[in-house]
Amino acid sequence: MKPAPFTYYRPDSVAETVELLGAHGDDGKLLAGGQSLIPMMNLRLAQPAVLIDLGGVTELAGIRRNGALEIGATTRQAAALVSSEVAEAAPLLQRALGFVGHPANRNRGTVGGSLAHADPAAELPAVALALGASFSIRGPSGTRSVAADDFFKSYLTTAVSPDEFLADVVFPSVRPEHNRAGFCEVSRRHGDFALVGAAVSISLSSRGDVEEARVALMGVADRAVRIHEAESALLGHRLEEAALPREIGAIAARELDPPFDQQASSQYRKDVAAVVVERALHACRDETAAREGM
Template sequence: MYPEKFQYFAPSDMASLEELLDKYKDDSKILAGGQSIIPLLKMRFTSIPNIIDISNISGLSFIKHNNNLEIGPMTRTAEVAASNTISVNCPLLFDAAGKVADPQVRNMGTIGGDICEADPRNDMPAVMLALNAEFEITNSSGKRTLNSSEFFKDAYTTALDSNDILTKISIKNTGYHGKYFKYTTLASDFAVFAVAINMKLNSDGTVKDIGIALTNVSSTAVKAEEAETYLIGKKIDDKTSEEAFNKLSNIIELDDDYNGTKEDKEKILKNIFVKGLKEVYGDSK
């Protein structure tokens, strides 16, 4: 399968990238690893007249930890999944990165691409929401910072303008316990749905801070804000975790599809959610 024809650019510095984006605007798209966009182009679900490959721009691939954890958007998912810095400071991200697709896709795919493509089945959007991550956005007029909670708008749609570039991912909530509970069928590595949980406890065993977000239960990744608020200050057990699940009803929209009926999927999701909360709580103690 071939994509429709396009012009290809591979700028070697940020200034040329900004220039190209300003010139082509909505008729262009940034290519990072290409693991989401190339299949869409090949199947002709979309066509983009100008593809701008950013892999030749240096300084976009890094993993640093000072007070915050900082990750460059061109960092390959496999590098995130193998990073000791991330494993120590951000177990949720470490766990989730290792569960993205398969080794070949992780070798090519990038964390920034996963976020900016915002496929509802992509894993990183929910992980970023659970981590309360912040994104540094750059364009020709300057830089600004966006919180992940205001970033994901709809399927394949983010708060990025056509000339914006994600240049840094910052995570303040490090030193938490966390895991990514991903439910897949054998035939595909995309999540049927998944739950990202990031948690920190008080010394008395109650929840001090918690981030919960879900993949593929709606047209975009969603943050379970009501459930988070409910759980703060509480201990997690069967009762509180089931009650937290009930708080999701406003944000999940499951339908019958080839993965199962709505009822079956709800049952499985509840099971994963409740077990996941208890597991991360157990790890945190």
């Protein structure tokens, strides 16, 4: 199928983008990489009257280190995947990017586009939650910052209003000597949408026990979610404790009520949630062992 008729704009500045969104409101739809929107338009699941292509707004692309890691919304996923800045400041993000679709998707798909689309099975929203990212949102009233915990509202819905757009994503820089991270997902084939996935970020004290933990799951609700009970259960423990990953996985899955579809039952997703959390924590533990062996 082909998309319904629409009017196309390609602004070359943030100011022009804000003006176009203000003029067209709910009729306008932003195009970043198009890896989600264009297929939806071709199937006529999305029929925007106005398409605003962000490809010409060069200031929205790029990766910058300014204490934190700042990634422009239209930065290609492929560029972030090979970035030394991302590898150093947010290794969990880099690991997860390798699971996003296929190389062709990552060559066109953008970091901000995936986050703003807010697919509950997508990797990057879970990573944003696990890393405590914040989102810079631009609109007619200027720029505002929204924490990841407040950004994802429900299925394909975020805190971005119709007259606003996502400009930057800011990830706090990790401290390699104290931070550990793990990512795991299960899909039918590599590159398929994940059935369930987990992103885990751990901060260790000088004694080596867990002083902060963030555990995020995808594919188990109408959006990526943090599992606060599992996070609390990790505090004060050492990653070397043999039974810890399995215990935390069981806690993470205990209260879940995942959706079901033709790909997987609710119970299957719940069972897999425990496994991916366990494996992500094993990755954190392996990282600790590797560092101690240096």
